[in-house]
């Protein structure tokens with residue numbers, strides 16, 4: 001394994017059993033036998049003592065002093081130092097196991113996190129102890145960007161390195177699933193229910209706005225999200241994917257021909273120095289704007305998130321709700337997919353795609369951008385600030 005200064009070489013753990021992939025096709029259209037499914041989560045602290053060590057993990061390599069981390073820690077401190085994310089991933093693991101069993105698929109599910117216990121490396125040690133050598137990873141992240149795709153691929157490669165398994169274990173990764181119908185469905189139902197609720201309260205469609213909210217990321221990361229050879233505009237694949245899903249949600253949640261509320265994509269949870277551009281506008285600024293514009297209600301759709309973790313609990317349910325209240329407008333936050341049966345079933349469909357090698361043309365995709373790539377091209381979602389690191393599940397240049 002060798003790191004390359006220009007970022008173009010040495011993506012590791014190429015699909016060895018798919019010789020065709022080396023040439024470039026982005027979908028694996030032949031069956032592959034996997035020993036286990038590896039659920040790869042973000043991880044979160046489970047007590048006050050975990051908070052700073054967790055934040056050190058998240059920000060490792062960026063030299064952020066503990067005093068700065070303590071500022072970020074206050075969201076966690078507020079909730080007793082506990083993020084609900086690990087509990088949510090335990091539930092998701094159980095739901096995946098049940099759905100795999102229901103469909104007669106004999107595939108054990110392992111779970112490891114990028115930033116907290118149980119770590120990815122522990123899951124890999126467990127896999128090795130059980131005699132597994134070929135894993136299919138499912139990252140709990142739906143869209144394309146450095147933080148939501150490549151960083152999972154890098155951390156999986158790092159875990160292989162840490163456990164000495166770089167040559168003995170292969171990890172492929174399930175494609176970004178923003179376009180999985182099962183992922184879209186809970187958002188669609190949530191918006192439909194929220195709009196019906198507002199109508200019942202006598203709030204007119206013309207006085208309602210729908211805000212699709214996702215994690216802001218540095219503008220340079222957005223621009224570089226997705227494969228190099230496709231141009232998605234300045235917001236990259238990250239923004240394009242969110243806009244495509246939001247359109248599908250709005251079309252499905254409103255009656256054809258009926259008046260539909262105005263909607264837009266907004267961002268939240270910005271961090272980093274103010275001097276660095278991140279995707280905008282911020283949800284709180286937009287709530288203030290639409291209130292000034294006369295809106296009476298806002299439907300907040302956590303489109304970028306798969307479960308009600310800290311970003312949802314703090315940035316939406318605490319901060320954005322406060323903003324709405326300050327500006328005197330009604331706010332409703334719709335659910336995240338969580339362990340919604342449609343979502344879980346859609347994830348298992350994605351597992352089956354890879355086990356069966358389903359041709360891309362036969363795969364379910366809710367937007368015109370999908371079905372997304374099974375294997376990432378060199379440079380896909382690269383991060384030029386942090387430099388090149390080896391990553392699993394990429395095509396060798």
Ligand SMILES: CC1=C(CCC(=O)O)c2cc3nc(cc4[nH]c(cc5[nH]c(cc1n2)c(C)c5CCC(=O)O)c(CCC(=O)O)c4C)C(CCC(=O)O)=C3C
Pocket residue numbers: 042043044045055058059072083084085140141142145147148215216217218270271272304309310311
């Ligand atoms: C796109 C995206 C997702 C969605 C995709 C996915 O789900 O993976 C996501 C998820 C999450 N992010 C999380 C937590 C954090 N993210 C941070 C920092 C950052 N996230 C970023 C992006 C994203 N993050 C970025 C560009 C940074 C700055 C890093 C840099 O400067 O390069 C920091 C450091 C402190 C700070 O900077 O605020 C923390 C603590 C948690 C756990 C929540 C819990 O505990 O419940 C989850 C699920």
Ligand SMILES: [Fe+2]
Pocket residue numbers: 215
């Ligand atoms: Fe984050």
